[in-house]
Amino acid sequence: MKRWFLLPLLLIIGLTFVNGRIHAQSTGTQQHLIQPGDTWVALSWRYGIPQEALQNSYKHPNQQRQPTIGSTLLLPDTGREYTGQIVRVNEGGLLATAVSHQTSPWKIAAINGLRHPYRPTFYQPLFIPGGTEPPRDLPIGFETLELSHLTPQPGRGIGFRGITTHPISVTARLDGMMFDSFGNGRYHVSLIGIDDFYANRQPELTIQPDGHPLWSQPWLFVDGSWTYNEITLTGSAAAITREQIQAERARLFEIWSQATPTPQWTTPFQLPITDYLSISSLYGARRSYNGGPYNSSHEGVDFAAYGGTAVSAPAAGTVILAEPLTVRGNAVIINHGLGVYTGFYHLSAISVAAGEKVARGQQIGAVGTTGFSTGNHLHWDTLVAGQWVDGLAWLEDGMDCWILAGLGQNCESP
Ligand SMILES: [Zn+2]
Numbered sequence: 001m002k003r004w005f006l007l008p009l010l011l012i013i014g015l016t017f018v019n020g021r022i023h024a025q026s027t028g029t030q031q032h033l034i035q036p037g038d039t040w041v042a043l044s045w046r047y048g049i050p051q052e053a054l055q056n057s058y059k060h061p062n063q064q065r066q067p068t069i070g071s072t073l074l075l076p077d078t079g080r081e082y083t084g085q086i087v088r089v090n091e092g093g094l095l096a097t098a099v100s101h102q103t104s105p106w107k108i109a110a111i112n113g114l115r116h117p118y119r120p121t122f123y124q125p126l127f128i129p130g131g132t133e134p135p136r137d138l139p140i141g142f143e144t145l146e147l148s149h150l151t152p153q154p155g156r157g158i159g160f161r162g163i164t165t166h167p168i169s170v171t172a173r174l175d176g177m178m179f180d181s182f183g184n185g186r187y188h189v190s191l192i193g194i195d196d197f198y199a200n201r202q203p204e205l206t207i208q209p210d211g212h213p214l215w216s217q218p219w220l221f222v223d224g225s226w227t228y229n230e231i232t233l234t235g236s237a238a239a240i241t242r243e244q245i246q247a248e249r250a251r252l253f254e255i256w257s258q259a260t261p262t263p264q265w266t267t268p269f270q271l272p273i274t275d276y277l278s279i280s281s282l283y284g285a286r287r288s289y290n291g292g293p294y295n296s297s298h299e300g301v302d303f304a305a306y307g308g309t310a311v312s313a314p315a316a317g318t319v320i321l322a323e324p325l326t327v328r329g330n331a332v333i334i335n336h337g338l339g340v341y342t343g344f345y346h347l348s349a350i351s352v353a354a355g356e357k358v359a360r361g362q363q364i365g366a367v368g369t370t371g372f373s374t375g376n377h378l379h380w381d382t383l384v385a386g387q388w389v390d391g392l393a394w395l396e397d398g399m400d401c402w403i404l405a406g407l408g409q410n411c412e413s414p
Pocket residue numbers: 281298300301302378379380
């Protein structure tokens with residue numbers, strides 16, 4: 001008896017499927033990958049679709065929220081795209097805006113449905129057609145806005161950069177976390193380090209140019225993938241207390257939370273060691289000590305190597321610390337500028353002094369097993385804006401040169 005149900009069911013499924021295909025072809029849809037500045041108002045002008053219709057298609061409980069950077073929006077295919085600019089001017093500023101765009105304030109008013117060209121409401125977005133670029137709704141004063149990663153992962157050093165109409169200072173946040181922000185004339189770069197346990201999938205990127213309204217858009221994050229290490233501590237390593245770990249960490253964060261405003265590097269970063277046996281632990285590896293839970297993670301990258309192997313500076317910078325520490329053993333920390341620090345621990349010897357400037361590739365010490373260590377290895381850590389990040393990913397992502405380009409500077413090949 002039961003089989004009699006199957007045939008009609010299959011027919012219904014088949015028909016629905018065909019129906020769906022016909023439906024999709026007759027209306028036509030297109031996918032749009034959301035970039036920074038693709039706000040509802042910008043997309044509405046770009047595709048000639050009413051803002052409400054766009055927002056209704058957005059499957060989020062709060063439809064007033066801007067579309068998420070890095071996500072894909074399904075739009076009806078209108079077959080047209082418009083070019084132009086979105087400008088936001090305060091009351092009285094429309095005349096100057098019209099002059100600078102070589103058009104009339106009455107024309108702008110007519111296109112944007114304003115009753116009077118001299119009274120736009122507070123920073124109301126206005127569309128000025130023309131040019132070859134699609135309209136983007138950027139923070140006030142930004143002519144361009146680019147992200148280092150369209151869909152970032154936890155444990156990375158990330159940022160945004162832009163060219164501004166004039167030197168501008170901004171306050172930028174990712175949810176509650178502050179970016180370090182730097183300018184060089186009309187060039188602007190903001191950097192942040194993302195904790196490897198960070199779990200928010202759609203944090204809000206907010207940019208506030210000095211004296212202007214807040215700009216904000218959610219940003220899509222994807223999960224990181226992590227390895228797992230079981231560690232057995234014995235002898236002097238097991239004797240180190242939580243208090244000693246905390247005290248050393250507190251002192252080092254005094255250093256790491258400072259951001260000097262000039263990059264000291266001019267070339268891509270390189271690995272701090274060439275002659276190693278293996279990478280014995282990755283950044284972000286979930287760690288269990290003596291059979292405990294995996295509730296901590298590895299703050300750097302471990303290179304297993306013979307004692308005495310040369311350790312060198314991955315990029316130019318200033319040595320900010322060079323001394324023995326309780327947990328990290330013989331330690332060297334280099335300040336590369338812009339809130340970027342690299343550190344080298346458990347060394348058998350230190351060959352630089354605090355305050356000394358070092359060049360890329362210059363030897364700073366040798367591999368050892370001093371401090372909280374179970375054998376000869378180099379522990380290398382990288383910090384951005386006071387947060388540990390994956391140094392290998394920093395190199396792979398090309399953040400070194402991306403930042404320099406964002407400040408209008410060359411990244412010389414070594
Ligand atoms: Zn390590």
